[in-house]
Structures are given as structure tokens and as C-alpha cells.
Amino acid sequence: MTELLNALKEAVIVGNATAARELTEKALAENTPAKTILDEALIPGMLVVGEKFKNNEYYVPEVLIAARAMYAALDLLRPILSKSDVEPKGTVVIGTVKGDLHDIGKNLVRMMLEGGGFRVIDLGVDVSPEKFIEAIKENNAQILAMSALLTTTMPSMKITIDVLKEAGLREKVKVMVGGAPVTQQWADEIGADGYAPDAASAVDKAKELLSIN
């Protein structure tokens, strides 16, 4: 079984979606619990991908290809996981802020978070504060993750945080921000709880914010 899971982990790292699907089917046929496949193949695989991304050995295309393999496996596991009482590490509402249509960076973070065992509600691009808040309430999210690629749309992050306060939800969620022009200083300035410079670090940050080891 360990061999099979190792092969699946490897398939995720090199981005072989076909192999990932087949290996997952095989593991399930051998009665490996879905949670074990997730915890011992997919998550560790994406962790390696994240490490490689962090040190620039992998770039966006390789991460997307790896994520495609990860989803090929995860899509098979999801129906089983949702039936069992396996709890996700946490629920994250994610989106690119109002006025901004850039989604590649945000998608990377979503993939990394899902590959890290989080449940992610992706609201897409050009997301208004109201839409964020609605989704947080509806899904009982613990984390709000916002992305912006233009310096001109960064203020939308602050506006969203302000609306969050008005709605009395600020204490209920941790707020993470990211995107090319975003810095730790900006995160501090607008009162966000966390900033990550890249998609892989975003997973570490999310775990840190929810005190998950």
C-alpha cells in the first residue's frame, strides 16, 4: 500500500493526471481509506510541489499541471470524504477583489490550499465585499483570502475588511491577503491577519492562523 501511495505522490509531483487517477482508483479498490490517500499521498505530494515552487524550481505552469493531477485524484476522493465524517482542516473563502480580473495567482492559492487539506470556496474575480461576506456566513468560513494584482485595486481589500467589521464578522474570520503588489506592510496597514509572498507559503500561513501544526 505504501508503494502505491508513494507512486501517487510522485504522480502528483510530476503532474501525471492519468496515473494519478488510475493509482487512486487502485488504492480505493484495495480498500485504502480516502482520508489515508489524501493525507499520505496528495497532501505530501502538493507539499513537495509547494516547496519546489517556493524556491523557484517549479513555476506557475508546473504547479498548474501538478494541481491537475492532484484534482484528478481528489475528485475521486471527494464524494467519499463528504460522506464520511472527515473534517477539512478549515474552510477558506477566496477571491480576487473588486475591480480586479486577475485570477491566476488566486487560483494557485486555491489549489495549494485544497492540496493542503482545506475546503475552499472560490468566488472568482471582481468580488464585491458583500459577496465575500455572504459566502463567509453561508459556509461558516474561518479564513477570508483576498488577492489583488493591481496597486490600484489593493484598496478594495481594506474596504472589504471595513465592511466585514460593520457586519460584525471581523472577529470570526482570519483575513489573508496576497498578490504581486501586496506586502506584509500593506497587510499590517489594513489590519489583515496574514500575508504570504507565494501560493505555497499561503498554506503555511493559513495553518498558522488556525493554529494547525
Next chain:
Amino acid sequence: MSDEIELRFEPEGKRIRIKKGRSVLEAAYEAGILIDAPCGGKGLCGKCKVRIIDELLPVSPAEEKLLTPEEIANGIRLACQFIPQNNLVVELLEPVLEAIQKAELERMVVKLRGKCPISKHFLSLPPPSLSDQRSDEERLLSALPKAKKLAPTVISSLPNILRESDFNLTAVLVDDEVIAVEKGNTEDEIYGVAIDIGTTTLAAYLVHLPTGKKVASDSRLNPQVVYGADVISRIRYTIDKEEGLEEMRKSVIEGVNNLLEDICGFTGVCQDRIYQATLVGNTCMTHFLMGVDARHLAFSPYVPAFSRLIKTRARTVQLKICPEGRVYVLPNIAGFVGADTAGVILATKLYRRKGKYIAIDIGTNGEIALGSEEGIIVCSTAAGPAFEGAHIRFGMHATKGAINRVYITDDVKLATIDGGTPKGICGSGLLDAVAEIYKVGIIDFTGRMLSYEEAPHLPSCLRGRLKTVDGERCFILVRGNENAINRDIFITQKDVRELQLAKGAIRAGIEILLKERGLSKDDLDGIFLAGAFGNYIRRESALRIGLLPSLPIDKIYPVGNAAGRGAMMALISPRLLKRAEEIARNCQYIELSALPEFTNYFMDAMYFPL
């Protein structure tokens, strides 16, 4: 205690008093000193280094990250981070920014003869007398059958000019209006100027209008670069700062006026004898020029305030030519496709060319136009500042000491733009370097760089150039003992990634336009490469990294500053000015960021061709 302090900038010796709380960078701008700050003073790029003499203040986190301990020990600080508390001496490390001679790139000789819209008439008028008490105005107009009116500023100067010239004067006519009167006979002096306002560089072309001959051209850095390398940072500045828009407007018009002053200085042409100007620039630049709020350009759905041809007068925009001179700002095509692209289309004749051609203007943004029987389709890609040296470890503008050519065989050979000792690397040098290290297998098709350990198969003098700095793989181009900065100049793995982003964006744009028209690369009859960058890159390298689809190299035409040339054509020919309007109106625009399939194209285009 006063809340003002005085800074002195050496070696220029300029002094300025500033309010406490402002950074050295802000003080420098106020003093009219340009310090290169591609990130716009946000403490991100680490390029605005200065030496602070005899003043110790805590080092900011940004400085800690971007400066070496030796630099900090030597008093080197980031101008954007340092907030002086007392009177201070600041030593500039890079005295004044110099722009490359963008205007010199204007390669093609203009062979245009339009109907000159300006005419000059030397007149010897009868002096007034008690038997001829006509007003000065009537006296002038009666000698000019075609003229019906005088421009307001002409009326105020007319009485003096008439009398000081003994009634021998030259009237300047546009249509039926006298726009200037000049003492004596100046009939030969009819000039116009075409101006290209680039995000990074301003270029001007002085033209003798009756003959259509270019008299001179010159370029200089757009002074707005101090507010950030890209248009978005500059727009952000106008949002964050009250008066920011006015500051931006003044900055660009002053830059243009200084450029005109230079060009008139060395040609001996009087600025007042320039009667017409055409201007091109990207949408954001033309908004700033007109003092129009550009913020809506930077928010989805990216809408410009205006798009049509602007006809105004020099005095209205404070352009220092003849005050009543006609000023035309060429029309914008879409949010991020501006008058400069209209100029490129005009200059490359994309609108009437038989066959299928692509024109790419690579600057801070990359605008792409595809012309075919079905008309012209355009898009804009955020090529980003990588091609201009920003976000690149040893990146710099294409100025003195910039590496612009790299050749690798069994060792590295390179050239700098001025033949001098290397200081850093500019966009064309980076593109070359990446193409060459890909050629010899130092990076693979995904852009991943080999480590020293992984490269035993490489010749030793290449392998020895692979090293790891701060945990990042890099390739040494020039060793510390062979260059001007006394430390190794290298390209990092991250630099390769930045280039992949930039070239991927442009290539994706090309592929999407082709797909939109149902064409493949083999249907193309040629590609025009416009802009300083497009002109300087080696076509072999552009093909090798996949910036361009693989066409025979002789189908790729570097055309220099086509935007500026387009402006010049519109200056000389009223017919082409009108044509620019039609081009802008008829171009079909594609917003790439709204296309769901963009990501796929972009990802494919980031890879290097096998």
C-alpha cells in the same frame, strides 16, 4: 523647533527645504533630481540607493532585506525609506538618469509630403495715417484674402509687432485664422513636432513642415518614472495624493518642454516657430497629459475617459511652442491600447497592407495588432517591467554599462550598450542571456535552472558559473573582477521566471489574436517589432525563447519607434491624421483578462520551445 529641514544633494550641490516626515526620495523629486525608483518608492525594488552622510537612523525592514550589511555599514540607504530628522547631506550614487536615444531609433526615412496646413505670408503693410485710420486688425486682414480672424493672443501682440517691424511682418495662417505674427520675413521657418510620450522615455521629432523633412530628434527619460515604473503605480499615486494628478500632468508636460528646449537649442530653431504638434502615448499618458483622471483605467472594466482625436491649442496644454499652435493628441483605441498603437498601425501601414501582418510594440506594456482582410484586431498584454530591467536582480535601464548582448558557446561573451564596463543587464540583454543559457541546456524547457551538481556534462567554464546565492540558483555572467560594480553580475532563477512571465504574456496575446481570426502562424506574412526593445533584441533570441511564433527570421522586421513615426506621419499629412481616427474607430479590441482560455495560452507560452 522648525518642522522644516534642509537636504543637500551631492555631487550636484542642490539644496532643498522639506517638511519633516518626507522621504529622501520625495525631497529629491521636489529638488528636480531623478532617482530611479521603479517600484514608485514602496521599498520593494531596492534600486533607489543613496549614501547618507553622517546620520544614523534605524534601518527599515525593507532596507534590511534589500541592502547588504556592508552597504548599510557604508551609509548606503534606500531613498524611499529614509525619513530625515535633521539637516542632511545625501550623496547620489547614480548622478542623473540618462535615457537611451529612443529617437535615434527612428529608422525609416520619412518620405511624406502632405498638404501643409500652415502657410506663412510676408507682408509690407502701409502704415496708418490720418487718411487711413483702419485698425491694426483690419490692416492685417485686408492684406490676407484667406484670413477671417485673428487668434486672441495675436491681437494683443499685433500693435507692437507692426510698429517694431516698420509694418514688415510675417503672418502665420491656419485655415482662416491668423495664429501668429512675426517681425520681418520668416516665411521659411515652418516647423512641427511629433512627440511620443512613452511610460519610460519621451521622444520628439522636429519636422520642417513644407518639405516634410525631419530636422532633428531627441529623447529623454519621462520624469514621471520617479512615481513608479509602470502606469498602474502612477495612477495609484494620483488616487492616493491630492493634487497627484496635477503633479503628474506638470511632470510630463515639463519633461516634454525640456525636450523641446533641448532640440531647439541644438538645431537653432525658435520654439515659437513650431506651429503644430502631434502627440501619441499610451492611454494613461495621454490622460495625464490632458490632466484627466485616469483611475478608471485601472479598475475593471478598464474604461478610458476619452478616446477620440483631441484638437487643442498649445497654450491650453502648456506646450511651449507657438501659443496658438495646433495640438493633436491621436485617438485611443481602448483602455490599454492607446494613441501610440494608433501610431504604430499608421506607421506599419497595417490598415492597408495586403496579407496578414502582426505589429508588436514592446514597452512596459506590450500592444499587439493583427491586420488581415478582416480588418485590425488588437490586444494589450502586461509585459511588465522585466523587459525594462525592473524586478531583475541586476536589471537596469538601457543606459551606460548595460549588458545588451550575450553569446554563449563554450564560454560567455557579452557586450554593453556603450562598450563600457558592465554594470547590470537591460531587457534585450536579459532576453539574450536566457535564450543562450537555454541553448546550452543550463535551463530546461520549463525554465528550471540546473544546479552545479546537476551539470557535470557542461564545459567547466560554464559549469563553474553555476552557483547558489541566498538559496537561489544563478548563472554568473560577469565576475566581480571584470566589471564596474566589483561583484558578480548574474541572472537568477527568479529572473528567468520574470522573463517567462513577460514573454508568455506577449506570446499568449499573439496566439489569441491568431485564433480569433482563425489563422495559424504559417498564414502570417510578417511581424513588425516596434519600440526600443523590439528594435534592440536579437531576432534569433526572440524566436529561441518563443516570444514570437517560429517564422523565418527574414519575416521579422524591427521597425524602431513606430509610434513616434506614426505621430510624425500624422503631423505631416492631414490625410493621415484623419486616417488615425478611422483606425482607432475600426479596430476590434480584445480584453485578454476577460477570456477564460487566457490562462491556458499563457501557461503554454511560458515554456520554451523544444
